Amino acid sequence: MEEKFTFSPKLKYFSFALIAIGIITFIIGYMSNPDRAWANILIGNYYFLALAIGATFFLAIQYISQSGWSSAFKRIPESMAGYIPIAAIIMLLMIFGMSYLYSWTHPHEAGIFDEHELHLLHHKAPYLNVPFFIARMVIYFLLWVVLTKYLRKLSMKEDIEGGLDNFKKSELYSKILIFVLAITFTFAAFDWLMSLEPIWFSTLFSVKNFISAFYHGSAVIVLIAILLYNKGYIQFLNKAHLHDFSKYIFMPAILFGYLWYSQYMLIWYANIPEETTYFITRRGLSQNLFVLNVMLNWAIPFVVLLPNFLAKNKNVLIAVIIIILVGHYVDIYEEIMPGATGEYTFGFIEVGTFLGFAGLFIFSTAHYLSKANLIPINHPYLNESLHHSAH
Amino acid sequence: MENTRIIGVYDDEKKLFASIDSIQEKGYEIADVITPFAIEEIFEKLNLKTNINIAAFLYALFGGVIGVFLFLYYTAVFDYPLNIGGKPPLSLTFIVIIFVGTIFVTVLLTLLTFFIRDKKGPGAKEHFQYPGITDDKFLILIDKSPDFTDKDVKGINKILTDGGAIKIDEK
Numbered sequence: 001m002e003e004k005f006t007f008s009p010k011l012k013y014f015s016f017a018l019i020a021i022g023i024i025t026f027i028i029g030y031m032s033n034p035d036r037a038w039a040n041i042l043i044g045n046y047y048f049l050a051l052a053i054g055a056t057f058f059l060a061i062q063y064i065s066q067s068g069w070s071s072a073f074k075r076i077p078e079s080m081a082g083y084i085p086i087a088a089i090i091m092l093l094m095i096f097g098m099s100y101l102y103s104w105t106h107p108h109e110a111g112i113f114d115e116h117e118l119h120l121l122h123h124k125a126p127y128l129n130v131p132f133f134i135a136r137m138v139i140y141f142l143l144w145v146v147l148t149k150y151l152r153k154l155s156m157k158e159d160i161e162g163g164l165d166n167f168k169k170s171e172l173y174s175k176i177l178i179f180v181l182a183i184t185f186t187f188a189a190f191d192w193l194m195s196l197e198p199i200w201f202s203t204l205f206s207v208k209n210f211i212s213a214f215y216h217g218s219a220v221i222v223l224i225a226i227l228l229y230n231k232g233y234i235q236f237l238n239k240a241h242l243h244d245f246s247k248y249i250f251m252p253a254i255l256f257g258y259l260w261y262s263q264y265m266l267i268w269y270a271n272i273p274e275e276t277t278y279f280i281t282r283r284g285l286s287q288n289l290f291v292l293n294v295m296l297n298w299a300i301p302f303v304v305l306l307p308n309f310l311a312k313n314k315n316v317l318i319a320v321i322i323i324i325l326v327g328h329y330v331d332i333y334e335e336i337m338p339g340a341t342g343e344y345t346f347g348f349i350e351v352g353t354f355l356g357f358a359g360l361f362i363f364s365t366a367h368y369l370s371k372a373n374l375i376p377i378n379h380p381y382l383n384e385s386l387h388h389s390a391h
Numbered sequence: 392m393e394n395t396r397i398i399g400v401y402d403d404e405k406k407l408f409a410s411i412d413s414i415q416e417k418g419y420e421i422a423d424v425i426t427p428f429a430i431e432e433i434f435e436k437l438n439l440k441t442n443i444n445i446a447a448f449l450y451a452l453f454g455g456v457i458g459v460f461l462f463l464y465y466t467a468v469f470d471y472p473l474n475i476g477g478k479p480p481l482s483l484t485f486i487v488i489i490f491v492g493t494i495f496v497t498v499l500l501t502l503l504t505f506f507i508r509d510k511k512g513p514g515a516k517e518h519f520q521y522p523g524i525t526d527d528k529f530l531i532l533i534d535k536s537p538d539f540t541d542k543d544v545k546g547i548n549k550i551l552t553d554g555g556a557i558k559i560d561e562k
Contacts, residue, residue, distance in 0.1 A: 265483050271476070306448070389432075 002377060003233060007370040015363040022356010029349040038097035039340035040350055041090065043332050044357030046192060049087040050209070050328070051361070054217015055080035056148055057181055058248070060174035063167075068384030069244050072236065072375050076224050078155060079368035080217070081148040083361050088141035091192075095134060101340050104128050104198040117199050120274075128195060136191060140184045147177045152368075155376060162378040185210050196339030200278045204263040209335075211259055212297070215252035216328040222249065223321045224365070226314050233374055239312045240388045246311040249301060249320065257298030281338050289344065293334055296327030329354070396422060397544065398521065399551035400558040401529040404430060410531060410554030411436050419547060425519070425530040443501060450500040455493025463488060521562070535561070 022044070029037030055077035062070045099105050103112050107121050121128070151173055158166035186206040194205050222245040229237045267275045283290050301320050305311045337344055376382060401407045404426070411433070414421060424433050433439075463485050467473070472480040506512040524530060533547055548559050 261486060265486070268483060269476075269478065308444075 003374040005228070005233060005366070005369045005374045007366045011362070011366055015359040015366070018355045018359025019363070020356075020359075021352050022354075022359060025349050025352025025356065029353065033341075033349075034097070035100050035341045036345060036349060037353070038094065038100045039336055040353035041094060041097065042101060042192065042340065043329075043336050043350075044353050045087055045090045045094070046336070047328060047332055047354070048083055048357050048361040049091075050213035050332075051217045051220050052080050052083040052087065053144070053181065053185060054213035054215065055221055056084075056144075056151075056217075057178065057214050058218045058221060059151065060177045060181075063171045063174035064178070066171070066381070068381035069241065069388040070385065071379045071381040072234070072385035073221065073225055073241075074155065074376055074379070075369060075372060075374055076221050076228075077217075078148075078152050078372075079365045080220065080224075080361075081152070082364045082368035084141070084144050084148055086360055086364055088145060091137055091141070092134075098130065098133075102195055102198070104195060105130055107198075113199075120199055124198065128198060133191060133195075136187065140188050143180050143184055147173060147180060151177070156372060158378050159373055159376060160378075164380060167380050182210070185213070193335050193339075196336060197278060199274055202263055202267065202275065202278070204259055204266070208256070208259040208263055211252055211255045212328065212331060215249070215256050215297075216324060218245075218248040218252065219321045219324055222246070222317060223325075226318055228374070229314075236386045238388065241385075242312045242314065242317060243308075244388075246305050246317060249317075249324070250305045250311070253298055253301040253305070253324070257294060257302065260294050260298065282334060285338055285344050289330060289334060293327065293330050296323055296330060300324075300327075395535045395561050397533045397535055397547055397551075398560040398562055399531040399533075399554070399556040400521075400523070400560065401531070401554075401556055402527060403555065404529055406555035407529045407531065408432060408436065410551060410556065413550050413554060414531070414533070414547070417546065417550065419533060419543075421531060422534040423519075423530075423532040425521070425524050425532065427525055427527060427529070443504065446504055447497055447501045451493050451497040454496040454500055456489060458496065459489045459492035460485065462492075521560075531556075 026037055026041065029040065059074060059077040059081070061067075062074060094101070104121055104124070107113055107118060113121060126132075151170055154166045154170045154173070158170075189206040189209040193209065194201065222242075225234065225237060225241075225245065228234050264279065267279060279290075300323050304316065304320050310316045333344075333346075333350075379385075399410065401410070407424070407426075411421060411424065415436070421437060424437060426433065464481070467485075468480045478484075506515075510518075519532075521528070521530060531551065535544070551559050
């Protein structure tokens with residue numbers, strides 16, 4: 001049952017080309033409009049970091065629920081988590097762009113905040129200041145990297161040693177991981193995204209982002225599994241696996257729609273000026289993009305994956321996943337762009353920077369996939385996964 | 392009971408699957424399989440099909456989404472519009488009630504459909520009773536049709552015993 005993924009030179013050069021495009025567009029963007037360039041760095045990095053975090057959460061849930069069907073695919077989320085250290089480096093580089101992105105770093109500059117807002121920011125200062133911001137960022141990444149690397153190490157050890165010890169340890173660390181993720185990712189979303197508009201606040205914002213990360217992370221796991229199957233790996237993938245996978249897209253799609261609506265409806269109904277600015281800005285800039293977000297992320301996947309026969313079809317799943325990955329971009333773009341630059345601009349800088357990050361993500365995922373057996377040969381539930389038939 | 396049935400009692404679902412296969416191989420029809428919990432494989436083996444999910448979808452669409460919306464529209468917009476915080480009467484808050492109302496309507500109607508189709512419900516006569524079926528026993532029921540010869544009955548009994556049945560009964 002040993003299978004190894006070979007990182008083909010073609011894919012390697014393809015990802016290098018994408019990274020090169022990203023670097024070039026960032027430099028061009030930085031020359032012409034640094035605000036926009038840094039905003040794109042944040043969009044791209046957060047996009048793929050969310051996928052990695054979502055995949056880690058998926059992996060942790062599989063361990064905790066001791067689910068058998070998914071055990072043969074656990075190398076995929078493990079490899080996706082390999083992007084977290086890269087994201088850490090880029091986020092730390094982003095410190096140089098903080099003054100472009102976050103207006104609260106220089107609140108007294110003329111024309112940004114009025115008297116009342118300055119007063120509010122003064123109250124937020126003990127939390128929202130540059131040294132603490134960086135310290136928090138370091139802590140988040142330290143926790144994420146240590147825990148995901150440790151899970152990966154246990155999984156590698158299991159391949160060699162076998163036995164139940166590593167599995168039991170993985171389960172325990174998964175339990176720790178989801179608590180850590182829930183708390184740190186909440187604050188990470190507050191820090192990196194919500195503080196772009198420092199006056200505005202929403203308590204549902206982080207939950208929505210976390211669910212969105214889980215949603216799109218598991219969608220990418222499914223995408224990678226299907227692509228691997230089409231390339232001739234993991235030939236045991238069957239309809240029952242696909243059905244279970246599509247449940248992991250369908251379920252968070254509903255949750256995403258629920259939280260998106262809850263956030264919007266509560267703010268709309270309460271009608272507090274400090275809260276409504278967020279939506280007034282966004283709907284003022286583009287009503288279409290606002291509706292497109294919930295269409296791509298909730299309505300289309302919900303309707304398409306509802307009938308059983310469509311949820312088990314590989315081509316339909318690939319199409320749906322591509323749609324919701326576009327939706328993920330729209331969602332993050334909508335969260336970041338108006339706060340960072342004050343407008344919606346979409347051009348080759350956005351596309352190029354995104355492609356650069358996509359290249360990084362493809363490279364790191366393929367690299368970690370090729371480092372280990374594609375199938376965890378000593379996983380206690382492996383047999384159940386290989387012969388998964390009930391649906 | 393209009394006709395008697397041959398009952399094979401098992402205490403292990405793995406043996407049950409094997410027996411179902413061998414009975415179907417011999418060409419005998421299985422009337423029913425009774426298990427203490429739902430087992431997916433039995434749906435496949437007996438080729439049981441259900442349309443209740445389609446029915447539930449239609450209930451949700453017409454009874455839930457459209458029905459509850461019309462009800463809300465009649466009460467909150469047409470018949471007795473109230474000014475709550477200056478919000479328009481036809482508003483986003485409808486979605487919350489439609490969401491909850493859809494679940495309520497769908498569950499009730501689906502349950503009702505299930506009861507009607509399966510002739511169950513409060514006051515219904517019990518279909519079949521056997522000690523242990525809600526505990527840890529798995530049952531295979533085979534209708535004993537009038538044209539069964541003694542040889543057939545013996546054959547079925549043999550398959551059941553060979554498959555690991557702990558008891559064979561007729562009822």
